[in-house]
Amino acid sequence: MSNANVKNRLVGDMPKIGIRPAIDGRRGGIRESLEDVTMNMAKAVAEMLSSNLKHANGLPVECVIADTCIGGVAEAAQTAAKFERAGVGVSITVTPSWCYPLETIDTSPHIPKAIWGFNGTERPGAVYLAAANSAHNQKGLPVFSIYGRDVQDMGDGSIPDDVQNKLIQFAKAGLAAASIRGKSYLSLGSVSMGIAGCIADESFFQQYLGMRNEYVDMTEFVRRMERGIYDKDEFERALKWTKENCGEGIDVNPEHLKRTEDEKVQDWETVVQMTLIARDLMIGNPKLAEMGYGEEALGHNAIAAGFQGQRMWTDHFPNGDFMEAILTSSFDWNGIREPYVLSTENDTLNAVTMLFGHLLTDAAQIFADVRTYWSPDAVKRVTGSELTGLAQNGIIHLTNSGPASLDGTGRQTKDGKPAMKPFWEITDNEVQECLKATAWSPAVDFFRGGGFSTDYQTLGGMPVTMARINLVQGLGPVLQIAEGHTVDIPQEIHDVLDQRTNPTWPTTWFVPSLTGEGVFSDVYSVMNAWGSNHCSLSYGHIGSSLITLASMLRIPVSMHNVAEESIFRPSVWTAFGTANQESADYRACAQLGPLYK
Numbered sequence: 037m038s039n040a041n042v043k044n045r046l047v048g049d050m051p052k053i054g055i056r057p058a059i060d061g062r063r064g065g066i067r068e069s070l071e072d073v074t075m076n077m078a079k080a081v082a083e084m085l086s087s088n089l090k091h092a093n094g095l096p097v098e099c100v101i102a103d104t105c106i107g108g109v110a111e112a113a114q115t116a117a118k119f120e121r122a123g124v125g126v127s128i129t130v131t132p133s134w135c136y137p138l139e140t141i142d143t144s145p146h147i148p149k150a151i152w153g154f155n156g157t158e159r160p161g162a163v164y165l166a167a168a169n170s171a172h173n174q175k176g177l178p179v180f181s182i183y184g185r186d187v188q189d190m191g192d193g194s195i196p197d198d199v200q201n202k203l204i205q206f207a208k209a210g211l212a213a214a215s216i217r218g219k220s221y222l223s224l225g226s227v228s229m230g231i232a233g234c235i236a237d238e239s240f241f242q243q244y245l246g247m248r249n250e251y252v253d254m255t256e257f258v259r260r261m262e263r264g265i266y267d268k269d270e271f272e273r274a275l276k277w278t279k280e281n282c283g284e285g286i287d288v289n290p291e292h293l294k295r296t297e298d299e300k301v302q303d304w305e306t307v308v309q310m311t312l313i314a315r316d317l318m319i320g321n322p323k324l325a326e327m328g329y330g331e332e333a334l335g336h337n338a339i340a341a342g343f344q345g346q347r348m349w350t351d352h353f354p355n356g357d358f359m360e361a362i363l364t365s366s367f368d369w370n371g372i373r374e375p376y377v378l379s380t381e382n383d384t385l386n387a388v389t390m391l392f393g394h395l396l397t398d399a400a401q402i403f404a405d406v407r408t409y410w411s412p413d414a415v416k417r418v419t420g421s422e423l424t425g426l427a428q429n430g431i432i433h434l435t436n437s438g439p440a441s442l443d444g445t446g447r448q449t450k451d452g453k454p455a456m457k458p459f460w461e462i463t464d465n466e467v468q469e470c471l472k473a474t475a476w477s478p479a480v481d482f483f484r485g486g487g488f489s490t491d492y493q494t495l496g497g498m499p500v501t502m503a504r505i506n507l508v509q510g511l512g513p514v515l516q517i518a519e520g521h522t523v524d525i526p527q528e529i530h531d532v533l534d535q536r537t538n539p540t541w542p543t544t545w546f547v548p549s550l551t552g553e554g555v556f557s558d559v560y561s562v563m564n565a566w567g568s569n570h571c572s573l574s575y576g577h578i579g580s581s582l583i584t585l586a587s588m589l590r591i592p593v594s595m596h597n598v599a600e601e602s603i604f605r606p607s608v609w610t611a612f613g614t615a616n617q618e619s620a621d622y623r624a625c626a627q628l629g630p631l632y633k
């Protein structure tokens with residue numbers, strides 16, 4: 037595998053989970069009686085988390101345990117220093133006993149925090165938990181409170197399932213926040229066709245995500261193409277792979293607009309070069325240093341990027357569809373690898389949503405235009421046929437204007453059902469199936485400079501979550517979430533609807549799960565309430581994890597269909613009201629303000 041295509045991070049560079057065993061500091065009996073049981077809780081949590089979690093780049097998740105139990109402020113400070121040296125990004129305090137809250141809690145302002153207070157009664161771990169929660173809340177340092185449902189015996193070293201689930205959900209979201217912090221968003225170009233989501237709002241990136249904004253003009257692609265600033269060997273390999281694996285689809289253009297065969301040959305070379313160049317711009321490439329381009333070799337430390345494309349680029353050059361589709365997929369000519377987060381039309385807000393989804397699921401995301409709500413009546417009128425099954429209440433046509441990750445074909449499987457998986461679970465055979473399910477159609481009239489769009493139909497039956505961050509003046513960022521499923525519809529219906537829309541683009545038919553309440557009372561209302569033209573689609577029902585991450589970053593959730601019992605936010609949220617959680621969420625986020633302000 038080429039060095040260039042590995043996201044060049046080592047285990048040591050990844051944020052760690054810091055585990056803090058807190059203890060009653062009284063010597064002469066109490067502390068001594070608790071040392072082992074407390075440290076063993078820390079070890080059990082570390083073991084459980086590192087065996088259940090990986091970073092999205094495939095590296096193992098490491099836990100760092102405090103050198104001693106924390107009985108007072110001196111040990112709390114020693115632990116904070118150790119964690120800082122070790123690069124801890126998330127902290128979990130565990131205890132089976134009473135301890136002194138203000139002296140033992142983690143007071144670092146930027147690290148997401150949780151406390152597991154053992155549900156036992158020999159020593160009052162839950163009393164500590166409640167007192168520590170109140171200390172955190174009084175100090176404006178939100179903490180996730182974890183308290184098992186059933187009483188355990190003091191000597192019971194196991195972690196109950198409900199506690200495990202909360203620890204995992206908290207740790208995964210906390211690691212996502214910590215992995216984003218300090219990275220860049222790279223705008224390749226600027227605002228596409230007046231789409232507001234393309235505005236890189238620096239305060240949002242800096243204060244809510246802890247990120248930098250980087251900008252490269254699209255002329256940089258021209259410079260690197262014309263001067264050959266890319267790995268030529270890799271280019272030859274990539275082009276060969278592309279010719280062998282990326283079959284050309286139908287050319288639906290009228291004769292006078294069709295690109296000639298010679299132009300198409302040239303276009304393939306251009307789009308493959310663009311793919312190499314965009315990746316190098318994001319993460320750098322040591323090969324470029326060998327070629328004498330030391331500055332270019334470094335890249336922009338970008339964990340996410342977007343390509344403006346339309347219109348300045350696409351009016352003249354081949355479009356970015358191949359580049360966006362391949363980079364956001366879990367494989368290319370170098371083999372199976374972590375997908376890149378690269379947004380179409382440089383929609384920065386959709387890129388951030390994709391980044392959340394990627395870091396929470398470890399898998400590729402589908403970037404989509406939220407194109408059309410097809411009611412059962414409208415479908416009947418234009419096709420003469422009825423929607424049935426999951427599709428019977430209408431369907432939402434998710435179809436990006438050209439590219440989408442090939443994982444979005446749904447040709448990977450989990451337990452025999454369509455899925456989008458972390459790259460380390462994907463097989464060579466599944467890669468072939470994704471490639472076979474995709475045709476690369478010559479771009480239509482919107483794209484005067486040519487290019488090849490990703491034409492596929494997502495298989496039905498995948499549980500998925502549609503999400504989107506919107507920015508609202510005076511309010512800041514808000515997150516929308518709709519869990520649901522991809523659906524198969526009869527091919528004759530698909531063909532009519534696809535033909536009427538654009539037969540060269542990827543299609544996902546989506547049905548949100550209806551709850552009977554608010555905007556989730558019908559499919560139309562979900563579409564009608566969507567806050568922008570784009571969404572990101574993640575595999576699985578991850579609304580609850582998205583809500584946990586959003587609460588860490590103080591982004592309120594403006595709509596969701598997640599069951600109340602699976603919502604997990606810092607304990608201070610309950611102080612903002614318990615009867616109406618949506619309203620409490622807005623007020624908690626507003627009061628706390630962005631994490632990195």
Ligand SMILES: C[C@H](O)[C@@H](O)[C@@H](O)C(=O)CO
Pocket residue numbers: 231346381405436437482569
């Ligand atoms: C081809 C068109 O310009 C599309 O790119 C446009 O409809 C969009 O996707 C807008 O988000």
Ligand SMILES: [Mn+2]
Pocket residue numbers: 380381404405436437569570
């Ligand atoms: Mn679009």
